Amino acid sequence: MTPATQTAVKNGEAPATGADRDPVVDNRLHGFSREELHALLADMLLYRRFEEKAEEAYAIGKIGGFCHLHIGQEGLAAGSIKPLRADDLVITAYREHTQAIAKGITPRAVMAELYGRVGGCSGGRGGSMHLFDTTVGFYGGHGIVGGQIPLGAGLAWAIRYRGGDQVCVCFMGDAAVNQGAFLESLNMSAVWQLPVIYVVENNGYGMGTAFSRVSVTEMEARSGAYGIPAHTVNGQDVLETFRFFEGLVERVRGGAGPQFVNAVTYRFRGHSMSDPVSGTYRSKEEVEAHVQGEDPITILRDRLMGAGLLTQEELEGIDAGARAASDDAAEFADASPLPDPSTLYDHVYAEINPHGRLFLDGRDRGGAGG
Amino acid sequence: MTPATQTAVKNGEAPATGADRDPVVDNRLHGFSREELHALLADMLLYRRFEEKAEEAYAIGKIGGFCHLHIGQEGLAAGSIKPLRADDLVITAYREHTQAIAKGITPRAVMAELYGRVGGCSGGRGGSMHLFDTTVGFYGGHGIVGGQIPLGAGLAWAIRYRGGDQVCVCFMGDAAVNQGAFLESLNMSAVWQLPVIYVVENNGYGMGTAFSRVSVTEMEARSGAYGIPAHTVNGQDVLETFRFFEGLVERVRGGAGPQFVNAVTYRFRGHSMSDPVSGTYRSKEEVEAHVQGEDPITILRDRLMGAGLLTQEELEGIDAGARAASDDAAEFADASPLPDPSTLYDHVYAEINPHGRLFLDGRDRGGAGG
Amino acid sequence: MAEITYREALNAAMCQEMDRDDSVFLLGEEVAEYDGAYKVSRGMLARYGDRRVVDSPISELGFAGLCVGAAMAGLRPICEFMTFNFSILALDQVINSAAKMLYMTNGQVPIPMVFRGPTGAALQLSAQHSQACETYYVHAPGVKLVTPATPADAKGLLAAAIRDDDPVAVMEGELLYNVRGEVPDEEYVIPLGVAEVKRTGEDVSIITHGKMVHIALQAARALEREEIEAEVLDLRSLRPLDVDAILATVAKTNRVVYLEEGWPFAGVGAQIVSLIQDEAFDELDAPVLRVTQADVPMPYAKNMEQLAKPGVKAVVEACRKVLYMEVGTS
Amino acid sequence: MAEITYREALNAAMCQEMDRDDSVFLLGEEVAEYDGAYKVSRGMLARYGDRRVVDSPISELGFAGLCVGAAMAGLRPICEFMTFNFSILALDQVINSAAKMLYMTNGQVPIPMVFRGPTGAALQLSAQHSQACETYYVHAPGVKLVTPATPADAKGLLAAAIRDDDPVAVMEGELLYNVRGEVPDEEYVIPLGVAEVKRTGEDVSIITHGKMVHIALQAARALEREEIEAEVLDLRSLRPLDVDAILATVAKTNRVVYLEEGWPFAGVGAQIVSLIQDEAFDELDAPVLRVTQADVPMPYAKNMEQLAKPGVKAVVEACRKVLYMEVGTS
Ligand SMILES: Cc1ncc(C[n+]2csc(CCOP(=O)(O)OP(=O)(O)O)c2C)c(N)n1
């Protein structure tokens, strides 16, 4: 099992510092090496800076449409995706910029997609909600709440059908578990014992609606109906999350069948760019408390500094790298051309049949197709 | 709480025979009076004879389309619906002839509906799968598996909205719990504490598919995800079922919130008229064993005879009544006219707007509407 | 008569009807505490309480069906879809329950309810969030459908929809919510099935509905500069359909362009063309042309989205074409 | 060439394709152990095993989506809907996932799959089980749609649909399953987008698709007795649409009737009329008339159902009408 991108932690290596470390701190470091810890910090800082850059770009109109930031939830992106193999599959909803980067899409390709440019990972056609790169096993980016859940089951179905040992990780928001697709997909996954891990990014809210207002049970209760084991993990602790997923992925790879993970996290920004951070449905105090106490980046930083594994200088260096990569992504995006208007009708169909008309708007009237 | 139709058991009356009865037998009689017991037997025999008659009529082409018989499941129809008040609401799927009769639609109106005649409870427009009579609180008769589940939640919503103390009983087959509508409806019912009882008529099969082939959990596991209590009842024992529902309905009426009942039963006929009773998906032996050992009518009959509460003569009298009512229903249906062709466009809309055209097939071209 | 926004007009219609009839309630995602995803229900929770203004889980099929069930019992639900894109999940309850119920029950169970929310594209929301859903609602008999284009129409048509005893889909436009216009303050109801000539003209008729009315009016202004007088007929209601108004404008100009936001194949315009050629065959001096979204899923990139959407230029060209003028010179 | 049933022809097409390509599998309700609700997949479980012939729970949205997901990963699922009526529950996955995926991914993720099953009415199945679903599948670009009317077309079109790299809906007819006809024994594929003249004639064209082809042929025989020679054009494929064949028959007879099983508003026929009047305006000697289901939910009662369905008589009358003959005398 090797991480998907070069910045990621290398597993299976012994922790760098030896037996003289404080066992409590060590325990909280989950046996990661210094390099691995720095790499995880670098990953999360990249996600943060990248999205801050996107926020800026949105404000000046470089990015349009809906844009859902993952800020605050980066521990989960790194902790759940970095343990995956390159050929494992990820599918998710529309709050997926950092997940896409975690799985191996370059910041450039993601940013260019947000800008709607040809250099984007979906050629500028998909936008923020529809990031795709199947070469790194990232299957989108879906905008209908719950729509990706059956698709994730289908990806896992294909793995099983071919006798492969990959795993599919299917993310969703907490609100998505109230969609019927959730029941149908989990049930089928259980019946066919598909190699899929359903991960709820439980940030407590679906837009302005607290989960407790649309459910009388806790999240953990939602998968038992189908005989799928439920697990809870603290998504703000990237190390705990990483180790947890590392183990779970191996179990699923080994045939343990579908799993359900309640990953507890918090969204530091509004639902999308038009939603204020606090006000209507959650108080300023509530948000502040989370930002202060539960920032996955701060948590890791403090832990590393506390253990003497990170200096202020190193931190600044890592952060500078993250900012540079984000700036570079934005510059790349800005320089990338708009899609060529002549391609408007490309990729509606994979196969243009030699007979008959496929487009009914007059486009291929008299042309080859009609 | 009074039963809905005149044939039904009257509750709250002391058992007719006194203290000299065998306590074990008595216990199995659940404290019902002789009259009540006879009435329940009469109800079930009516359902049985009625559907046997329908079967005959289908064979000679008097009834068309799909026709799903409830034979074998009558204990559940009587036991769950007879305890309801006249103003309680029932909604169900397409295997609903006997449920409709239990709630108070006359055998004549049901049979005429199967025949597609104006005397039918849906005027011949609905057919076997769409029996309706809102004056007795019977809200159909729905053909899309799971489609009635949100509708049942909506009926219960209306009760709560108006501050009424009625209860809505929403039936479904075992296969329907795999529809997403199940999750969505149960969850909303729990969130809003609706006065609804979801009853699964668990006959073990959805068409040719055993429940165990499409679920890794038992039926009881399916409602806990939404915090809705699950109950199991033996639907072949009409007395147990009646007492169970009697209690449950009162609790829901009193504000206990939504409930989920796994009512275990068995279908003695094929899924519909074209499906053989046994062969592909269940063995002859399996069916025989149920018909011999788990016929709700036989069970009650034997129990009553064992307790000296029913003579062969009485049984024959009751059965003759059931046959006569079924014959009468068929005669009524046969004599009832076909719907008047001039009514084809009636009841598409409740309100024919004075302006504009509602029918686009040329029908009101030049007429009042267009 | 005050000038208010389309959003406020919808709000006013709901309040008007909720004030007069306790059986009317509003249910949907974010309609209560959040005041609506697009703030259409602003203030309504405070005014009517959480019995009548209700936040639902994200369960489109379920809550649409729940509303149909409540309507079966005689209530008059307003079921808000955050956008109609999401209502595709609920279509089974719209078509198989709401539309067919009255007929299957032989008239016993009317479904007096409203499905409402924005339809069609806003700006750069990409393929899954930019779909005009009229065809899905108008194909099956049993559901009525209105598409208000102005604040006044929004108030009058939504009020009429709530009062109607049948299920009525009210398709709004996200890009219309901030549009301002004169709206009667008093009780105001526009009968379903009455189209409105939004601009008169002799030379060519642009027939359209919903948000596209504004594109049609812009096109008419552009044509005016070429001394072409276009009539703009806003159908307002697709079912019932004001056939008299359609035939009147055809008889007047003999040349027609149908403009709609959605895709061409089996679009609303296809039906209007079919109707016109059937009932006014001899009145036509040219084939009816249609302007629609390009027959592709909506792309995200701004330039591509503009290209895919039906715009003023395409309407002007179509009008010139039905007038047998040279095209592409304007 | 053997004479086999339409049902057997579909079975043969699936086996033909499953034999040549391991990535093809069949999934749906009752397709395996029960051999299919209508026995279309008879023997396939025994032949291919439960890896490739799979019974699903009753979860239309879920299993349709699962098949789309499997197609995203490169498999070629055949997703059987017991009938297309039930697929309304799955439309979100058809439209928002299958149809839009390739575009949203800029061509990265084709969806090479088939949705198949019967559409339209059988006999007395009442409102919820008697719906022709073409419009719901043809409106959004991204999905192709074929409607075989004969056993040979069933084999050839289903095989082509399975081989096609796009999602293709194959709409069959429950009442066609027992129809017999000559079908090539060898590998047989009919290219998508090629209509077929099922009967030639000079006087009037009946254009149609699917099960209605048989009604059209009956009507043509009835007209023959009045010495009217009707041409019957079976579109076979609605998307891609064989426009050349349509224009050819229009040019030949100058009079057209479109016959379809579904409802009128935004039906397939509306689109065909729109296309003909646009592209062959001057060829038409009369408006194109349409024969459709009555614009009502399907009633159960036998007499009412017959009345609601488009039948031979209505087609004959429409043909007489476009020929400007007296109507109602035959
Ligand atoms: C079917 C559907 N309904 C509604 C929406 C609008 N919508 C977009 S995101 C969202 C909230 C989802 O919340 P959650 O699943 O918790 O994910 P989060 O945004 O918190 O990551 C809603 C209602 C949608 N996109 N799809």
Ligand SMILES: Cc1ncc(C[n+]2csc(CCOP(=O)(O)OP(=O)(O)O)c2C)c(N)n1
């Ligand atoms: C959505 C939908 N899918 C498929 C069908 C076809 N169908 C009718 S009944 C049935 C089986 C339902 O079984 P169950 O819910 O257990 O009820 P039972 O017939 O045993 O009473 C199926 C698959 C349908 N009517 N609706």
Ligand SMILES: [Mg+2]
């Ligand atoms: Mg959330």
Ligand SMILES: [Mg+2]
């Ligand atoms: Mg069953």
